[in-house]
Structures are given as C-alpha cells and as structure tokens.
Amino acid sequence: MLSKKTKYGLKALTYIARSEGDSPVQVGEIAKSENIPQKFLESILLTLRKSGVLGSKKGKHGGYYLREDPAEVKMTDVMRVLEGPIAMVPCVSLNYYEKCEDCPDEHQCSVNKLMLQVRDSTLKVFRNTTLADLSSTK
Amino acid sequence: MLSKKTKYGLKALTYIARSEGDSPVQVGEIAKSENIPQKFLESILLTLRKSGVLGSKKGKHGGYYLREDPAEVKMTDVMRVLEGPIAMVPCVSLNYYEKCEDCPDEHQCSVNKLMLQVRDSTLKVFRNTTLADLSSTK
DNA sequence: GTATTTCCTATTAAATCGATAGGATTAATA
C-alpha cells in the first residue's frame, strides 16, 4: 500500500506545480484545498524541502516553492524521498542494496528473480514520469 | 516492502515446484531448507491451500502439493493471495476498487494517474510470470 | 493405537503509521 505520507506529498507537489506563480504556496492553503491534516502536511513538506525538491520561505507571506521546473522533477526522486526504496526487497535495490541473511545464492532465488522484474518495470514508469506529467490536466 | 509472508510463500512454492515428485512435501522439510520459522510457514501454506493454489494431505507422509502444473500458476493469483491487492491505492485496483474519500475527481488526481501506470506495469510482469519461470534454475 | 502430519485459534512483542501538540524561529509590515 502507498502510505498517506506519499499520497499527500504527491498531491501537494501537484498543487504547488499547478499554482506556480511567483509567490510561494502556503501549507494551510494546500491542506484545506486537498483535505490533508495540516500538521501532518507540514512535516511532509519539510522532508521534501530537506531533500532538495522544495524550497521554502519563512515568516509572513512565506511558503513552499519548487526548486526546479516541474518537467525536471522526476518521480524516481520524489518517490524515494516519500516512500523510500523503490525495490520491494533490499536484495534488488539499486540505492539500498542489502544481501538477504537466509539466501545462499541470489541468482537462484525466485523472490529475487521476480522482484527484479517488478523493480525494473516500476523504475521505468518513475523515470519516464515527471511532476509536469502529473500536473497536466489532460 | 514485500512482507515476509509473501517472501516465505514464494520460496515455499518454488521449493515444492522443484521437488515435484509424486509424494507431497512436508512443511518441516521446507522450513528447514529455506530457513523459515516452521509455525509461521504452516499458516502461510494453509492460506495457499484455502485459496486453491496448493492441495494437502494430512497425517503421516502427508504434506503439500501443487494443484496445477507450475506453468499454470500465475503470479497474479499468488501475489493477490499472499500480499493482497496489486494496486498501491484502492482507486486503481481491479479487484478491490474503492473510491477515495477526499478525491472529487479521479481523472484529475495525480496520484491516481501515476499509480495506474505502476499497477499496469506490475500487472504485466505478474501476468507474464508463472511458478515454472521462478522455479527454473537458469 | 501410536506416531506423524496438517489444521485451527489465540496471543504476543515489536514495528510502523497517521496524526497531534506545543512551541521556537524567522520575516513582513504597520
């Protein structure tokens, strides 16, 4: 299951991309419009900022804005920040590889074989999709 | 993340497929060979049996066996039994569709748009993979 | 009838998730 954190994060990013003017977008506005608990959303946008996807401005008239053009924001990055590793098992993860305790030989492991395919196909989707794609209305 | 239940289940199925003779395979043997807690594996094989993937024979010389040829056992079925819905959000699920509370229009929802693609690509993998593929050593 | 195996239910410990609380920090503006 996709976590609510990721779901909310994607919706917020989309919202920001769509309302991209020159002034930053406030958490309260997004939370209200997208039906997201504000405090929860705060922490999500914070992690997106720390990861470099969003920038922020504090104080009155502050808010969040995209650091790059929506067309440059790849889903691979966003998903890794919000949801964690894309692979469903560490032994097929590109960025978080870890050997299985139990498994003597990965190349004979059926789980490895199957999840490698899933990882590849999911990765293909995320690599070919940007925030601009998500934000376009058609 | 893939649950251990699914991981263990896939390994067990592979083990059974590989040692497919005429006599059923016992839980204890699989557990030992694959480093799986036996009692946990018991419950997993039980759900696989209830779902129709496995058959069983009780008592001495009992055990589990495949109801169909490995080449007929599709990953779509196995994964749905073990891991649940393939879709990451209910609003793009084929078998467990559910409308989102918050979302006024699915066709304008970025999460829906993205997860639909992920579901399709994952489904393609599972539809094209059988237990025979997992069990082959090459 | 005894040993061996699956079958079933209940419980538990730990981890994760979703959300909330409370306030510190920063910046605009009156």
Add this chain to the structure above:
DNA sequence: TATTAATCCTATCGATTTAATAGGAAATAC
C-alpha cells in the same frame, strides 16, 4: 519596534499491522 503570520523542530500517542509463538484438535499411515 511590536505584532502577526508563516515555517521549523521535537516529542508523543493511539491504532494498526507484522512476524512469530503456543497449544492443541483432527486426520491418516502403519
């Protein structure tokens, strides 16, 4: 400079899920 409004940060909480264990009932081979 005081006030207001926003992000920033840490801590906590309740609920759910996960992984595993426990104990025994039911069935079958011999």
